[in-house]
Amino acid sequence: MNIIQLRKLFYEEVAKCNKCGFCLPSCPLYYVQKVESASPRGMNAITRAVIEGRLKWSPEIERSIFSCLGCGACTVACFPSVKTREMVFQDRECLVHEGLYPKVVDRLASYIQENHNISDEDNEERGDWREFLKDLPENNLEKDHAEVIYFVGCVSSFFPMAQKIPANMARIMERCRVDFTILGGEEWCCGFPLIGAGVPENIKALMDHNLEKVKEVGAKKIVFTCPSCYHIWKTFYEPDVEILSSSELLQQLLLEHPVSLKEINATVTYHDPCDLGRNSGVFEPPREVLKAIPGIHLVELPNNRQLAMCCGGGGNLEMVDPELSGKVAQIKIEEILKTGADMVVSSCQQCLRTISTRARRQKIDLVVKDLTDLVAEAIPTL
Amino acid sequence: MDTQELIDRIKKIVEPDYVLSSEMDLTLYSYDASLERDRPEVVVLPSSTEEVSGVVALAYREKIPVVARGSGTNLSGGTIPTKGGIVVHFSRMNRILEIDIPNRTVTVEPGVITLDLQNHLLNQGLVYAPDPASQKVSTLGGNLGENSGGPHCLKYGVTTNHVLGAEVVLYDGTVVWTGGKSQDHPGYDLTGLLVGSEGTLGLVTKIILKILRAPEAIKTILALYDTIEDASNTVSAIIAEGIVPATLEMMDNLIMTAVEESIHAGYPLDAAAVLIIELDGMSDGMDRQARKILEVCKRHHVREIQLAKDDAERERLWAGRKGAFGAVARLRPSYMVCDGTVARTKLPQVLSRVLETGKKYGVLIGNVFHAGDGNLHPLILFDERDEAELERVRKAASEILKICADAGGTISGEHGIGVEKIKEMPLIFSDSDLEAMRQVKRAFDPEDILNPGKILPGTLGVPQNG
Amino acid sequence: MANSTTHRLESLKGIVGPEYIKTDPETLSTYAVDSVMPWAVVFPGDPGQLSEVVRLACEEKLALVPWGSGSKMAMGALPSCLDLVICTRRLNRILDMDKANLTLTVQAGVRFKEIQSSLVLQEKRNDRERKGCFIPISPPCRHSATLGGIIAANSSGPTRLLYGLPRDIVLGVHYVGPNGEIIRMGGKTVKNVSGYDMCKLMIGSHGSLGILCEMTLRLLPLPESAGTFLSVFAGLSEASRFVDRVFETSLLPAAVEILNSMAFELMAPDVAAGLRTGRFAVAAALEGFQEAVDRMESEIREMALESGAEKDSYLQDHQHHDFWNHYSNLVPGLSECYPDLVSLKLNYPISTYIEVIELADSLISDTQLDYALLAHAGSGIAQIHFLVDQGDTKATDRIALVAERLLDRCKRIGGNLVIERAKPELKQRLPVWGLPREDMILIRRIKKEMDPLGLFCPGRFIRGI
Numbered sequence A: 001m002n003i004i005q006l007r008k009l010f011y012e013e014v015a016k017c018n019k020c021g022f023c024l025p026s027c028p029l030y031y032v033q034k035v036e037s038a039s040p041r042g043m044n045a046i047t048r049a050v051i052e053g054r055l056k057w058s059p060e061i062e063r064s065i066f067s068c069l070g071c072g073a074c075t076v077a078c079f080p081s082v083k084t085r086e087m088v089f090q091d092r093e094c095l096v097h098e099g100l101y102p103k104v105v106d107r108l109a110s111y112i113q114e115n116h117n118i119s120d121e122d123n124e125e126r127g128d129w130r131e132f133l134k135d136l137p138e139n140n141l142e143k144d145h146a147e148v149i150y151f152v153g154c155v156s157s158f159f160p161m162a163q164k165i166p167a168n169m170a171r172i173m174e175r176c177r178v179d180f181t182i183l184g185g186e187e188w189c190c191g192f193p194l195i196g197a198g199v200p201e202n203i204k205a206l207m208d209h210n211l212e213k214v215k216e217v218g219a220k221k222i223v224f225t226c227p228s229c230y231h232i233w234k235t236f237y238e239p240d241v242e243i244l245s246s247s248e249l250l251q252q253l254l255l256e257h258p259v260s261l262k263e264i265n266a267t268v269t270y271h272d273p274c275d276l277g278r279n280s281g282v283f284e285p286p287r288e289v290l291k292a293i294p295g296i297h298l299v300e301l302p303n304n305r306q307l308a309m310c311c312g313g314g315g316n317l318e319m320v321d322p323e324l325s326g327k328v329a330q331i332k333i334e335e336i337l338k339t340g341a342d343m344v345v346s347s348c349q350q351c352l353r354t355i356s357t358r359a360r361r362q363k364i365d366l367v368v369k370d371l372t373d374l375v376a377e378a379i380p381t382l
Numbered sequence B: 001m002d003t004q005e006l007i008d009r010i011k012k013i014v015e016p017d018y019v020l021s022s023e024m025d026l027t028l029y030s031y032d033a034s035l036e037r038d039r040p041e042v043v044v045l046p047s048s049t050e051e052v053s054g055v056v057a058l059a060y061r062e063k064i065p066v067v068a069r070g071s072g073t074n075l076s077g078g079t080i081p082t083k084g085g086i087v088v089h090f091s092r093m094n095r096i097l098e099i100d101i102p103n104r105t106v107t108v109e110p111g112v113i114t115l116d117l118q119n120h121l122l123n124q125g126l127v128y129a130p131d132p133a134s135q136k137v138s139t140l141g142g143n144l145g146e147n148s149g150g151p152h153c154l155k156y157g158v159t160t161n162h163v164l165g166a167e168v169v170l171y172d173g174t175v176v177w178t179g180g181k182s183q184d185h186p187g188y189d190l191t192g193l194l195v196g197s198e199g200t201l202g203l204v205t206k207i208i209l210k211i212l213r214a215p216e217a218i219k220t221i222l223a224l225y226d227t228i229e230d231a232s233n234t235v236s237a238i239i240a241e242g243i244v245p246a247t248l249e250m251m252d253n254l255i256m257t258a259v260e261e262s263i264h265a266g267y268p269l270d271a272a273a274v275l276i277i278e279l280d281g282m283s284d285g286m287d288r289q290a291r292k293i294l295e296v297c298k299r300h301h302v303r304e305i306q307l308a309k310d311d312a313e314r315e316r317l318w319a320g321r322k323g324a325f326g327a328v329a330r331l332r333p334s335y336m337v338c339d340g341t342v343a344r345t346k347l348p349q350v351l352s353r354v355l356e357t358g359k360k361y362g363v364l365i366g367n368v369f370h371a372g373d374g375n376l377h378p379l380i381l382f383d384e385r386d387e388a389e390l391e392r393v394r395k396a397a398s399e400i401l402k403i404c405a406d407a408g409g410t411i412s413g414e415h416g417i418g419v420e421k422i423k424e425m426p427l428i429f430s431d432s433d434l435e436a437m438r439q440v441k442r443a444f445d446p447e448d449i450l451n452p453g454k455i456l457p458g459t460l461g462v463p464q465n466g
Numbered sequence C: 001m002a003n004s005t006t007h008r009l010e011s012l013k014g015i016v017g018p019e020y021i022k023t024d025p026e027t028l029s030t031y032a033v034d035s036v037m038p039w040a041v042v043f044p045g046d047p048g049q050l051s052e053v054v055r056l057a058c059e060e061k062l063a064l065v066p067w068g069s070g071s072k073m074a075m076g077a078l079p080s081c082l083d084l085v086i087c088t089r090r091l092n093r094i095l096d097m098d099k100a101n102l103t104l105t106v107q108a109g110v111r112f113k114e115i116q117s118s119l120v121l122q123e124k125r126n127d128r129e130r131k132g133c134f135i136p137i138s139p140p141c142r143h144s145a146t147l148g149g150i151i152a153a154n155s156s157g158p159t160r161l162l163y164g165l166p167r168d169i170v171l172g173v174h175y176v177g178p179n180g181e182i183i184r185m186g187g188k189t190v191k192n193v194s195g196y197d198m199c200k201l202m203i204g205s206h207g208s209l210g211i212l213c214e215m216t217l218r219l220l221p222l223p224e225s226a227g228t229f230l231s232v233f234a235g236l237s238e239a240s241r242f243v244d245r246v247f248e249t250s251l252l253p254a255a256v257e258i259l260n261s262m263a264f265e266l267m268a269p270d271v272a273a274g275l276r277t278g279r280f281a282v283a284a285a286l287e288g289f290q291e292a293v294d295r296m297e298s299e300i301r302e303m304a305l306e307s308g309a310e311k312d313s314y315l316q317d318h319q320h321h322d323f324w325n326h327y328s329n330l331v332p333g334l335s336e337c338y339p340d341l342v343s344l345k346l347n348y349p350i351s352t353y354i355e356v357i358e359l360a361d362s363l364i365s366d367t368q369l370d371y372a373l374l375a376h377a378g379s380g381i382a383q384i385h386f387l388v389d390q391g392d393t394k395a396t397d398r399i400a401l402v403a404e405r406l407l408d409r410c411k412r413i414g415g416n417l418v419i420e421r422a423k424p425e426l427k428q429r430l431p432v433w434g435l436p437r438e439d440m441i442l443i444r445r446i447k448k449e450m451d452p453l454g455l456f457c458p459g460r461f462i463r464g465i
């Protein structure tokens, strides 16, 4: 991507920004940093100035553009709906082209290139979370053919803190007799991190591989516990099978299999993950699932659904600038604490990690759970 | 002093992370919500009055301009550093310092977002009344700087009617308080002068605002019309009935269409104009007032009336109005707002001349405005990248202001003069009038350090900045 | 010397006409400012004449004092010099009474009471009735006061609680500044941010920056219904309990006044008959839509009784108006009987009113002087009038002592104390405008810029500027 291409793609879009500033208060970065360069209006102005030749790509711009969480809150607040998030991703491509990008991008790209996942581990270890399962079926949850594919995603596969999520998801599906399989070492990174990092060139190979696998398994549905994978499959992959987030599948299951759930007496609040909620439009299913659990009292965050504030884990920021990411998480935590809820539930492994890591580091007593964790707790025989 | 030295010196006063001077940062502080552009030499984000005072004192010694900035949403170029210098961005000074219910005041730092304060107060059943449509992002310092108004100012008055006192950093860094919690201080009403002075008289670092008890009842009415004239006549007729509603807002078809596309507020697309009428206060007698208003509307051929049934519906009716400026970007990428104000009864006549002007210059004009106050906001829609069109827009805008001035009105009701309307100042002020304002400016800022080049045309008659 | 005086006189005569300049001792003594007599009194007939008079005065370096009806001339320190009194009496034209837009433009010499009476009248036009309207301020001395004087002195009254202050209703002013130039600021629109808000500067400037010649005011529709609820309490603590309760509700009274027994007796002799000293009365003006006023009356009555009101009464129609007329005309009335009347105005944060009134009460009762105290409960303003018998020379000492103590307290809590009326002897002993605050540096700078020769009311305003 270069400036000419950027101009072609986004000049009209960025010209719609009339600098009204309405997006400023909804941007978590601006909230934390209070400077124009950490704001949607600022990022749009950068893009425009670069397109118009008034500004040259620079390390400061790199810092600004690579700090965007991709949360999309700005576009919701913006009356002309300027697509800042999409523009930022294109800016990143240009910056990479100019050699201006955080080091982690290279590392990330090479891991994905070599290991087909975002860690430096062999992709065969993708299924390690299965160790959490007591009675693992003989097939190790890997079937040649199944109705449903469970696409686990890199983070839950490789980061210990999140590995409970796939374990619980698998348990629940087993319990509800879902005919599902995982792809194990044949599940490759969905490619989202590459888009976020401004190096989408290699994403095609990943997509082709994954789509091929879906065909081989002959699945009718794919289910995701990772909202970003879900989002990318929905917007980029366009396979001719049904794409479901874990919350949507759980909602279906609870409807179809009226399992009598255990009572869990707790006041919970729900954090809408950006890529699931605002960016994919899945707001109600997770709430319906929560309401289906007896004893759960749901209180909403002041900023919920479309207006939900990112946890700080979006857009690779955690890799690029962990401290800043932590500061955003802090605001999220404060918002959560104000509701007086006993715990916060999300439906995203990344939110879980970002929020609980920050809480732990700051010694804040906060219970953070994924929706799957809570449902698994509520299913009697699990 | 060269720029680098200036930056180094400022970094001794304000935390270096908050002293910005990269090309990128200077570009990002070269704009506000107006169409003007100009770059500062350095941007500072102070965290306390002392820091502001230190920066201003330095600027004074070195004769460098200082431009205060809140959220940069003003529509007249008030925050554009047209003469370079230092931009002081107040975003970090955003604490609500005290809510004093017995004295009905709240003390804030200037960077507090208007709506944040209002939400905070509402939890305690209190209100800070001025509600610019930009309240979600504007700062109270900016509101003070522009003397901002909003829909509810029809009944409650504009910002100046709610500012009781301010801590001000003067041109040489001296810090003084004007006004305060007690009213009627003997002496000149300096607080009153500061409000609306667009950062040209002093940098405000704390503000004492008046708070009111939240009204006990609210009634919101949406009235749709087939002609703009009927709608404007309704406005005057309601007031003639002896009712001063909390708001009397109007939007024309063009704006309604844009709003409808962006947020689906439920406005019909074929109505010529809509009025948003809100009553608030004690609940007693409100139904009767509402009935009277409905009668007046009917007398003026209202086509349809909607009454908000609950808070959610009220929010919905308002959401469209509050987002109107932003929404027009769906039609054309840029807009220019003319903020002329005329006596209420002149509205029908002035509005039709505004539309003629649009035709004359071949530009698209939508109207969304505070009808009750006679405060028009013709929005001229265009694409600022098209220079020929921009030129026509500037001409049309200037002509619209002239229309308002000729009708006995004024050229700015709430958005300020900034740089954008300086050349129209002589439409309403004589040389001696302007000279009187220059005297005030000289008294506050003898060397033209604070936001130079704004509000007043001509030179100040003081030593120019080097 | 004599020559130039004659010359001046001739020039002034040339401007206003010989019959409108007076130099006879009798007139001059009527227009003496704090006993300082001017050299002449001029009565310009229009702004043009006013402008020329001022221009001449500036050329000749004559010290000027503008004069409306004289009702507030007692305010201010002694003039440091005085040549001309400029009386605005003849600037009495109503320029634009726009009931449809609820604005009024008048010349400075128009009397408040007269214009108010014509505004409130209902009109019939094209078969439709137009409701009456009013200037929403309630200044003292409303019978005689001119609008120019009211604005220049920033006069307000009880209803400021609901309707605000002159600063909230003045939309535009014309004034004659040094050099005699007519400066036009603001306009006819309710909203106006074109240029600095110079109207604010003129309001309450007491003639120290220029002479107001014209002003545009915002009007309000006349309230549909109005009444006054009076109640009497055994002491301040009961009265304040009641007042605080009223302010905790969402009721919107137009005024809530606390009066000591003397003030109450002066204003409502019928209700106050037989009242023992030490009592405090509360007068609440209720204005608005019928239903709202009815509810306020009944709820406020209930609160008064629960707070221990000993007596109550509800005034309507002419009784209501009479009461507030009395209120407004208290000072002119008193000053007729007590030419040595001393009036203090205290300002302080709203919430501290009990402490201030208590202190005043206890300090003054030691002096054995009769005094009327009236406090705008929701605004943090109190007025104290000492009914000094003529020739009581000792009173001055005692009052000075009280005023000093009160000033000290007000200042400490963020307020101030202004001596609004007193004999020159007392004015010389005390800071008439209270203690200056840190913004004095700006006040001086403004005065210096706008009146470089120091000819407008020299010596009279705060710190002798």
Ligand SMILES: Cc1cc2nc3c(=O)[nH]c(=O)nc-3n(C[C@H](O)[C@H](O)[C@H](O)COP(=O)(O)OP(=O)(O)OC[C@H]3O[C@@H](n4cnc5c(N)ncnc54)[C@H](O)[C@@H]3O)c2cc1C
Residues within 6 Å of the ligand: A019, A020, A021, B032, B033, B067, B068, B069, B070, B071, B072, B073, B074, B075, B078, B079, B090, B110, B131, B132, B133, B134, B137, B138, B139, B140, B141, B142, B143, B144, B145, B146, B147, B148, B149, B150, B151, B197, B198, B199, B200, B202, B203, B204, B205, B325, B326, B414, B415, B451
């Ligand atoms: C979509 C949209 C809708 C709007 N609607 C309205 C409306 O309904 N009513 C209305 O009145 N305005 C409206 N505005 C204009 C604008 O929002 C207001 O003028 C607002 O008060 C500006 O606030 P700000 O924080 O952005 O101030 P800025 O734009 O940053 O500054 C405004 C002025 O105040 C000065 N200033 C800022 N802080 C200080 C300080 N601490 N001390 C001294 N001076 C200071 C600046 O120098 C500048 O001259 C709207 C603008 C937009 C874009």
Ligand code: SF4
Residues within 6 Å of the ligand: A016, A017, A018, A019, A020, A021, A022, A023, A024, A040, A041, A044, A074, A077, A078, A079, A080, A081, A082, A084, B326
């Ligand atoms: S991105 Fe949208 S909301 Fe933000 S400044 Fe631009 S137009 Fe306004």
Ligand code: SF4
Residues within 6 Å of the ligand: A026, A027, A028, A029, A030, A039, A040, A043, A067, A068, A069, A070, A071, A072, A073, A074, A075, A084, A085
């Ligand atoms: S996507 Fe989120 S982080 Fe990025 S600019 Fe928009 S609001 Fe800010």
Ligand code: SF4
Residues within 6 Å of the ligand: A071, A227, A272, A273, A274, A275, A276, A309, A310, A311, A312, A313, A314, A315, A348, A349, A350, A351, A354
């Ligand atoms: S993981 Fe998702 S998408 Fe995430 S809220 Fe948290 S960051 Fe924003």
